[in-house]
Amino acid sequence: KQEVTQIPAALSVPEGENLVLNCSFTDSAIYNLQWFRQDPGKGLTSLLLIQSSQREQTSGRLNASLDKSSGRSTLYIAASQPGDSATYLCAVTGHSGGSYIPTFGRGTSLIVHP
Amino acid sequence: DTGVSQDPRHKITKRGQNVTFRCDPISEHNRLYWYRQTLGQGPEFLTYFQNEAQLEKSRLLSDRFSAERPKGSFSTLEIQRTEQGDSAMYLCASSFRDRGTEAFFGQGTRLTVV
Numbered sequence: 001k002q003e004v005t006q007i008p009a010a011l012s013v014p015e016g017e018n019l020v021l022n023c024s025f026t027d028s029a030i031y032n033l034q035w036f037r038q039d040p041g042k043g044l045t046s047l048l049l050i051q052s053s054q055r056e057q058t059s060g061r062l063n064a065s066l067d068k069s070s071g072r073s074t075l076y077i078a079a080s081q082p083g084d085s086a087t088y089l090c091a092v093t094g095h096s097g098g099s100y101i102p103t104f105g106r107g108t109s110l111i112v113h114p
Numbered sequence: 115d116t117g118v119s120q121d122p123r124h125k126i127t128k129r130g131q132n133v134t135f136r137c138d139p140i141s142e143h144n145r146l147y148w149y150r151q152t153l154g155q156g157p158e159f160l161t162y163f164q165n166e167a168q169l170e171k172s173r174l175l176s177d178r179f180s181a182e183r184p185k186g187s188f189s190t191l192e193i194q195r196t197e198q199g200d201s202a203m204y205l206c207a208s209s210f211r212d213r214g215t216e217a218f219f220g221q222g223t224r225l226t227v228v
C-alpha cells in the first residue's frame with residue numbers, strides 16, 4: 001500500500017525566503033505526482049503535475065522535482081509572499097489493483113508573514 | 115466548462131438523518147473520485163468511478179455510504195443515518211481517461227453532523 005509523507009508538517013517564514021517542501025512515498029511504481037494548494041475551508045487547486053518519466057516541472061515561482069527511484073519529490077517556492085500562505089499537499093498516483101487513485105500526504109501548512 | 119462543481123457547499127444535519135451530495139465533473143473527464151478530509155489530515159480516498167462503473171471502494175466506505183454515477187456524468191454520494199464522526203469535508207475530483215493525467219478538484223462539501 002502506498003504511503004505518502006510530507007515534511008515539515010508546518011512552516012512559518014518571513015516574506016522573501018526561498019522554501020523547500022518535501023514529499024516522500026514508499027512505492028516507486030508511480031504514474032505521476034501532483035502538488036496541490038489548499039486554502040482554509042476550500043478545495044484543492046492543482047499547482048504542478050510531474051509524470052513518472054519527468055524530473056521536474058516549473059510554473060512561475062514554483063519548481064517541483066521528482067526522484068522516483070528514491071521515492072522523493074520537492075516543491076521549491078522562490079521569493080515567498082504572504083499570499084503563498086496555505087496548505088500544500090502532494091499526491092501520488094500509482095497502480096493499485098488496476099485502478100489509478102491519487103494517494104495524499106497530510107500536507108505542509110505554510111505561513112508567510114510580512 | 116469552469117471545472118468540477120460540488121453542491122451543496124455546506125450542509126448541517128442532525129444525527130440520524132440522510133444526506134446526499136452532488137458532484138459535476140469536467141465534462142470530458144471519465145474518471146471521478148470521492149475523498150473525505152478531516153481537519154489537519156490529507157484527503158482520504160473513498161471511491162472511484164470510470165464512466166458509470168464504480169471500480170473501487172475504500173474500507174472507509176461503510177454500508178451507510180453509497181455512491182452512484184448514472185450515465186457516467188454527475189455523481190452523488192449519499193450517507194444514511196449520519197453520525198457525528200461523518201463530519202468532514204467531502205471532496206470530488208475528476209480526470210481524463212489516461213492514467214497519467216491531472217486530477218482536478220471541486221470546492222468540496224462541508225458536512226457538520228450535530
